[in-house]
Amino acid sequence: MSWSETTLKLPGRLWAALGAQALAWWRSIYLTAVILVLVLSPSSYGRGARGMLLGQMYAQTMPVLAGFTALAALLCAVIARIVIVTAQSYGLSRYALDLVVRVMVIELIPLTAALFVAMRCTIPAGVQVVQLRMRGQLAAWKARGVDPIRAALVPRAAAGVFAAITLAALSCMVALVTVYWSVYGFSLAGFGAYTRIFGQIFAPSLTLVFVLKTWFFSLTVAVMPMASALYTPVARHRQGGAELGGFARMFAVLLLIEMVSLMGNYY
Template sequence: MINRLPGLSLPDRAWSTVRRWAVAWWRILYLGAVVLVLVLSPSSYGRGTRRSLARHLYLDTAPVLLGFTVLAALLSLVLTRIVVVTALSYGLSRYAMEMVIRVLVLELIPLTAALFVAMRATIPNGTQLALLRQSGRFDELRAQGSDPVRVELLPRVVAGVFASITLAALSCVVALVMGYLGVYGFNLAEAEGYTRMFGRVFTPSVTTLFALKTVFFSLTVALIPMAAGLYDAEGSTQPDSELGGLARMFAVLLLIEVASLMGNYY
């Protein structure tokens, strides 16, 4: 922005940056409210929309399901081994599995699932949405009496949320199983103690925060790339708009993670 407007004074440049920042966040909040209304509206689930929604649910979830499950299993084994060996070296073996669950399941898995869905599904969908808008697809839908947000954006947002929650839930189960196998092996003798320890970690408050964090992660990676694709950044080209949307998405994910850590440990 500074290079494109060299004639502006420093206060004008600062005001322009703040204004663009405020407009971008306002558009995200506004779009989120619109999507919420559409999700709760029965008229959003007509025959054409249902078909599009089912297609996006499948395309955003099924192709990445196996790959992410394998990644989650490998990550679980590696981190479990690191944590257990470190705990043994400091004489804290009794806390090793609890540390694995807190670090892996509570913190890393939901964030990893959200980022994986963002990179594989929602960011490409946001780019595709921008291309559809630029090619005149939205104008065609309006001429036919259809709402482009309802037809093209809503299925992508819902599919992104569904994919993120599904991968997070599945990978948490995989992490718990692989964590147990990594420490105890194929031996069910410790299953009862492992279950009790799991219950001590997942108290009602921790479970509530975990569920809320997963949902907010899913909404963030599903909505912000769509907003970047639906709107051009004021005074910039489309690549800058996508980069700004990516930065805003990571900022929100970081804030959610910090809030979760404060809720769990402070």
């Protein structure tokens, strides 16, 4: 193929790539809406569905709970020590505690928990959905009148949301204890000042932004791998690279949520 022919075909390829990306984004939004409706529907919690949901919640949360808690404690201790020592060297000790709490609890922990759940839980759950598609299980369920989204995706997505929120909440508590220990040691002398600073930081508006950010983080990491697993052609999954595209879209949404939360907190 000559250079001129390649140049003439480039706009068509570009438009095809943009159309594929737009379709992938639309399918992710559509699947999010469908899953939210099904999660809020009482008919999704029959006897078999409850057992499947509880099994997925246990499988996606318990195996990673202890490891992530230990990782969060270590990360908080290291970052808190670095920030405190740096602030002391510049004569800014009075701002060190405020800075550590804002950076660790409000910004870093929710994003870290979401990414950890995505890598260890929801992306592998998406791979399970792909395997069900390859075996024809989803098509068999649909032929029998069983909704594949309700049967396969809702329990995994709900369990992913639960895992992300649980890890974020537990890690925030661990971070608060670790930061206090890094500043005051094992003494209770600074408990009053610490709780006062904590109350000043978590104003109602900031608390609302924090809760919404954690919720949207958990929803993103739970649903977007499911959308990639359900709608991406099986041939692309066999060739590889489909999971990478889904992860890139998921990471872009996480960054967008983080940017919006930063504007809501500090502007």
